[in-house]
Amino acid sequence: MRPYLWSQAGNPSSVHAAGRRARQAVDTAREQVASVLGCKPGELIFTSGGTESDNLAVIGAAKAGARHGRHIVTTAIEHHAVLFAARALKAHGFEVTELVVDQGGRVDPDDLAAAMRADTILVSIGLANNEVGTIQDLASLAxxxxxxxxxxxxxxxxxxxxxxxxxxxxxxxxLSLSAHKLYGPKGVGALFVREGVSFERRSFGGAQERDRRAGTENVPGIVGLGEAVKRAEADRESRSAHMRRLSAALIERVTAQCPQARLTGDPERRLSAFASFAFADIDAESLLIRLDLDGIAVSTGAACTSGSLEPSHVVQALGLPERFRRGSLRCTVGRSTTSAEIARAGDAIVRHVRALRAVAAPPSAVG
Ligand SMILES: Cc1ncc(COP(=O)(O)O)c(C=O)c1O
Incomplete structure (x- = not known):
């Protein structure tokens, strides 16, 4: 990425040599991403990240399809970049069905089939959930x-x-992608739009990205995205196996020692990086802070709005019993996580959960 910030800082739309070098770099990145997605380079639009890709997909496809109908189907556990984009369309006369999921976060194909109507124009379902890691059987749903x-x-x-x-x-x-989930830079992503799929542009100005997304390309970011996608695919299976071993060890360590811990998400169909839990009768924000002081970075998956902590829409959609709703913890492992770190993190989670429960719950309920 570095040359495209400094010595090769041409604008890919410029005709001169510096511009052509920048264009070449963008084209290379487009081919790298296309080769992993198995699509044509021209079917990709570079964006400012996952949020923009999701917004563009939902709104761009819905508006383009509006003459055939105004009904969109999505799920209750989508990232807000999809869910809020779909809900925003209601103000423009669209109807949105948000499918419920089972306790593990899976969509029932029969529910999708039942939701289809003559005026349905778009289905948007995430391949894997970002709070609990549940994977959908997307090929069947599609x-x-x-x-x-x-x-x-x-x-x-x-x-x-x-x-x-x-x-x-x-x-x-x-299909939406974001570079920073792949060890790439933040603020850059891509949207695949299959050839022949009608799509209405959302930004107006220059004719970049085949006239589908106006504005000068983020060349260093796009170069980083291309390289990140390529590298992630090259060692995807070995890295996933490594992460699967570690997340399984964390799940085992925590659930064996904390009787009041539940694994959230689907026990089988889950991303290898994910070990997400819900603990009864504790506030996961306090747990997060204690773990952070120990140098362990986790998240609660809960939205924090103006000082009041509400369980996230995903946790609510999983139908967890009330006692577990504020105790949702999202742990993910990465390619450089070690077994020793997992052992330390697991022990710290157990220790802090016990301490928090001792404070919060009546003695008989402490587990
Ligand atoms: C499933 C999912 N979709 C969309 C996004 C938004 O991506 P970005 O942060 O690149 O805008 C995220 C980010 O965390 C995500 O996990």
Whole structure:
């Protein structure tokens, strides 16, 4: 990325040599991403990240399809970049069905089939959830939508680097990516839009990205995205196996020692990096702070709005019993995480959960 910040800082739209070198770098990145997605380079739009890709996909595809109908189907556990984009369309006369999920976070294909209507124009279902790691059987879901003649978008932001994101095998028409989930830079992503899929642009100005997204390209970011996608795919299986071993060890360590811990998400169909829990009768924010002081970085998955802590929409959609709703902890391992770190993190979680429960719960309930 560094040359494209300094010595090769040409604008890819410029015709002179510096501009052509920048254009070449963008083209190379486009080929790198296309080769992992199994699509044509021209089917990719570079964006400012997963949020923009999701917004563009949902709004761009919905508006373009509006003459055929105004019904969109998504799920209750989508990232807000999808969910809020879909809900925003209601003000423009669209109807949105948010499918419920089972306790593990999986969409029932029969529910999707039942939600299809003559005026349905788009289905948007994330390949894997970003709070609990649950993986959907997207190929089957996409088949149901296509049989009804409906386009399919998937948010693959969390799944990329851990799952196969070949667009034909997934059977999707639109797919969102973000570089920073792949050890790439923040603030850059891509949207795949299958050739022939109608799509309405959301930004106006220059004719960049084949007239689908105006504005000078983020050349260093795009170079970083291309390289990150390529490297993530090259060692995806070995890295996933490593992460699977570590997350399984963390799950085992925590659930064996904390009777009041529940694994959240699907026990089998989950991303290898994920070990997400819900603890009864504790506030996960306090747990997070204690772990942070120990040098362990986790998140709660809970949205924090104006000082009041509400369980996240994902935790709510999983239907956890009330006692568990504030105790949701999202742990993820990475390519450089070690077994020793997992042992330390597991012991710290158990120690702090016990301490918090001793303070919060009546003595008989301490586990
Ligand atoms: C599933 C999912 N979709 C979308 C996004 C948004 O991506 P970005 O932060 O690149 O805008 C994220 C980010 O965490 C995510 O996990």
């Amino acid at each position: 088949r149901i939508a296509h049989e009804a003649g409906v386009r399919v978008h998937t948010d693959a932001v969390q799944a990329a680097g851990q799952l196969d994101i070949n667009v034909d095998r997934l059977g999707v028409d639109l």
